[in-house]
Every structure is written in C-alpha cells, then in structure tokens.
C-alpha cells in the first residue's frame with residue numbers, strides 16, 4: 001500500500017457505540033518541511049513534531065476562525081517552541097534553543113516554562129488564550145489535564161513523531177452524544193481508552209489512518225468523516241517584515257544597515273523566505289509611523 005497518499009490529513013470520526021468522538025492527524029511532507037528548517041537535537045525535534053500535530057488535532061473539534069497556535073517559552077536553553085494550524089489547514093512551526101538542552105527533555109522540568117494555546121484571528125484582534133499546566137513530563141498528558149481543567153470534555157491523546165512522520169490521535173467523550181442518535185453503553189469511554197492504550201508510537205507512525213482506526217476500533221462502529229487536507233505554509237510577507245523593522249525603531253534599523261554594508265536581510269525562520277531592504281527602503285519604512293507588530297519567527 002502506498003501510505004504517502006494518506007499523509008498530511010486530518011480525519012474526524014465518531015465511535016458510535018461508545019459515544020466518543022475523535023480526531024486523527026497524520027503528517028508527512030508538512031512535518032518534514034518544518035523539521036528541515038534547523039538541525040534540531042533529537043528530543044527537541046520529537047517535541048516539535050508532537051506540538052505540530054497537536055496544533056492540528058486541537059482544531060479538529062472546534063469551529064476555528066483564524067489560527068490555533070501552541071507556544072512554549074522557557075528561561076532555560078529551550079527558548080521557544082511554536083506550532084500553528086490555520087482554519088485552511090496551513091501549518092508551520094519552529095523551535096529555538098541555545099546551548100545544551102536538558103536530557104531527558106521533560107516539560108515538567110523546564111525552567112520558568114509557560115505554554116499557551118491561542119485560538120483566533122490575530123489580524124482582527126479576536127483571540128482566546130489558555131495556559132497549559134506543565135506538571136507532566138510529556139505533551140499528551142499535559143494537554144489532557146488542560147482539557148480537564150478548562151472544563152472542556154475529557155480527552156485522551158497520543159502524540160508521536162519520528163524523522164518522517166508525526167501522528168496524533170485524540171478521543172473525546174461527547175456530551176449527550178453530540179446530538180447523534182447512538183446506542184451508548186455506560187463503560188464506552190473506559191473501553192475505548194483501553195483500546196487506545198494498546199497503541200504504541202511505532203504502530204501509530206507506521207500505519208495509514210483508516211487502517212489504524214479499523215484496527216483499534218472495529219467493534220465500536222467507526223463513522224469516519226471526510227478527510228481535511230493539511231499543508232505547510234507561512235503567513236509572512238514583506239509588509240509584516242516592514243512592520244517588524246519599524247517596531248525595532250530607527251536606531252536598531254540604522255545599526256543593522258551599518259553592520260551589513262547598507263543592506264538588511266531578514267530570513268523567515270518558518271519558511272526561509274528572504275526579505276532584503278536597502279537604505280532607501282529603510283528610510284521609506286521608517287517614515288511611516290504605524291503601530292508595530294512583532295513576528296514570532298523573524299530574526
């Protein structure tokens with residue numbers, strides 16, 4: 001079977017017998033594109049893959065307008081980790097680090113760490129932000145307690161990433177069965193969690209989505225909805241870079257011009273797009289005073 005056909009997709013499904021809904025995301029090329037941006041140490045690459053796939057999973061059961069992002073900042077060597085999925089299924093992500101990362105890389109042992117989930121439309125200023133508690137070592141369990149704490153529906157997550165793929169599976173108990181006529185037995189939620197617990201990372205990464213769901217839940221009447229395609233993409237633009245430079249102020253812009261023989265080069269960390277500005281461009285952009293907006297991936 002050619003499993004590449006099943007890559008970069010989000011599947012929503014319902015386990016009718018148990019009254020549970022789910023999302024399964026499998027990333028191939030999208031993940032490889034993100035992972036190729038830097039020489040990530042192994043554990044950080046895995047955490048980035050898990051975060052990227054989680055950002056898509058979390059869009060599965062909400063009505064998203066704009067984008068959903070997962071962002072981790074710490075005071076230690078892992079400076080920043082950012083993953084984003086938009087309502088159109090456009091995804092990007094990156095991590096920044098400095099020096100040696102702690103090994104193992106556990107979320108609950110990161111110095112001064114804050115993780116936030118932001119949902120909404122940045123340009124229109126409509127945003128919701130929730131903080132993820134970091135009492136667990138791994139991202140999956142941390143997000144499970146986020147769901148429990150934010151009084152959303154209980155959720156169970158599996159997140160896995162290797163060199164080629166990143167895969168995520170999320171189950172959520174439906175409230176009054178989501179208005180769907182289903183025959184629900186009382187211990188359905190426990191039963192499907194046990195079934196999910198039989199799935200290891202290796203199998204999750206190796207098997208195509210539909211096969212995987214069938215293997216795990218064939219006795220639960222899986223109803224699969226139409227798959228949503230996901231793709232790599234960036235929202236950077238020359239205008240956004242100009243805004244970022246303006247927010248730095250004249251002194252910094254002039255120092256940058258000085259340091260680089262009269263040319264500023266800005267490379268987007270997400271997509272490697274190059275933006276260059278000479279003295280004339282710089283004068284022009286500094287002459288316009290607009291409220292600046294920093295871009296998380298620009299350097």
Ligand SMILES: [Zn+2]
Nearest residue numbers: 234236268271
């Ligand atoms: Zn970009």
